[in-house]
Amino acid sequence: MTTSELAPALEREEAGDPFELGGETFTSRLLLGTGGAPSLEALERAVRASGTQLVTVALRRVEASSSASMLEVLDRCGVRLLPNTAGCRTAREAVKTAQLAREAFGTAWVKLEVIGDEHTLLPDAVELIDAAEQLVADGFTVLPYTTDDPVLGRRLEDAGCAAVMPLGSPIGSGLGIRNPHNIALLRDAVSVPLVLDAGIGTASDATLAMELGCDAVLLASAVTRARRPERMALAMRQAVEAGRLARGAGRIPRRWHAEASTPMEGLPEL
Amino acid sequence: MQVTVNGVATDVAEDTSVAALVAERGGRHDRIAVARNGDVVPRSGWAATRLAPGDDLEILAPTAGG
Numbered sequence: 001m002t003t004s005e006l007a008p009a010l011e012r013e014e015a016g017d018p019f020e021l022g023g024e025t026f027t028s029r030l031l032l033g034t035g036g037a038p039s040l041e042a043l044e045r046a047v048r049a050s051g052t053q054l055v056t057v058a059l060r061r062v063e064a065s066s067s068a069s070m071l072e073v074l075d076r077c078g079v080r081l082l083p084n085t086a087g088c089r090t091a092r093e094a095v096k097t098a099q100l101a102r103e104a105f106g107t108a109w110v111k112l113e114v115i116g117d118e119h120t121l122l123p124d125a126v127e128l129i130d131a132a133e134q135l136v137a138d139g140f141t142v143l144p145y146t147t148d149d150p151v152l153g154r155r156l157e158d159a160g161c162a163a164v165m166p167l168g169s170p171i172g173s174g175l176g177i178r179n180p181h182n183i184a185l186l187r188d189a190v191s192v193p194l195v196l197d198a199g200i201g202t203a204s205d206a207t208l209a210m211e212l213g214c215d216a217v218l219l220a221s222a223v224t225r226a227r228r229p230e231r232m233a234l235a236m237r238q239a240v241e242a243g244r245l246a247r248g249a250g251r252i253p254r255r256w257h258a259e260a261s262t263p264m265e266g267l268p269e270l
Numbered sequence: 271m272q273v274t275v276n277g278v279a280t281d282v283a284e285d286t287s288v289a290a291l292v293a294e295r296g297g298r299h300d301r302i303a304v305a306r307n308g309d310v311v312p313r314s315g316w317a318a319t320r321l322a323p324g325d326d327l328e329i330l331a332p333t334a335g336g
Binding site for chain 2: 033034035037043056057058059060061062063064065066067068070071084086096099100101103104105106171172198221222
């Protein structure tokens with residue numbers, strides 16, 4: 001199945017429920033990372049199937065960078081680019097990287113990552129807040145990758161970040177959302193958009209994120225490293241949409257015992 | 271004179287501009303960023319910025335990332 005074969009209803013639902021981020025409006029609530037794709041062709045098919053309008057990219061020394069054609073592919077797909085600060089370990093490095101990305105990509109939007117541990121790739125909260133404050137002061141639209149700590153989320157919002165982007169579990173782990181309660185608490189703690197970023201393994205994880213009240217989901221490996229990236233990209237698109245619809249629909253309360261949906265009235269005596 | 275480009279000691283002609291260095295090293299990329307001694311050199315300043323002996327340059331280009 002390709003994007004063009006999607007039910008028109010899905011397209012209408014997305015168009016009728018826009019996602020506001022940093023003063024811009026998106027119809028898609030799925031942000032896609034470009035890292036890990038087996039080929040440019042696979043990346044393009046996945047981007048198109050996902051319906052995403054915002055994809056993350058990185059900056060590296062020119063000798064180690066992707067071929068220029070990756071940008072041609074993304075330009076052709078009509079998506080907006082969101083540079084990240086992946087690999088930065090201090091506020092100073094992250095601020096410099098964001099400034100360089102602003103020059104290279106011509107955008108003041110940045111996915112702010114400041115990593116504090118090389119094995120878990122967990123964020124360094126202290127450096128993250130410092131970098132966020134500096135970048136907001138420098139006019140950036142800051143989208144910080146953070147832990148699922150509601151207090152830290154509020155600090156990031158207070159610092160002027162345009163969103164809060166908690167992890168579900170470590171980057172690339174595919175472990176899903178390990179602490180759904182914290183994501184729900186974060187939803188209540190901040191009023192800026194909440195974007196589940198990192199840890200998604202499969203479609204149900206993305207749906208859960210949306211059911212918990214996230215405004216959008218950002219994922220890369222779950223699609224790019226799937227055996228069939230295009231198929232998973234479409235699954236993620238529909239999963240995000242399903243979770244959004246379910247959140248808005250209002251789920252039934254959980255009960256300890258059964259409650260029959262078939263009426264007892266008129267039950268024959270046999 | 272000697273400068274460092276992306277971590278590698280490199281000989282360049284006297285009076286080389288950042289723009290000339292980017293033209294030589296940037297390949298097909300049109301979205302390039304340059305840091306000189308840790309500070310961003312805006313694109314508008316590439317032509318006028320001349321390298322000095324011992325300069326440390328980083329020439330960066332887009333790559334895939336999450």
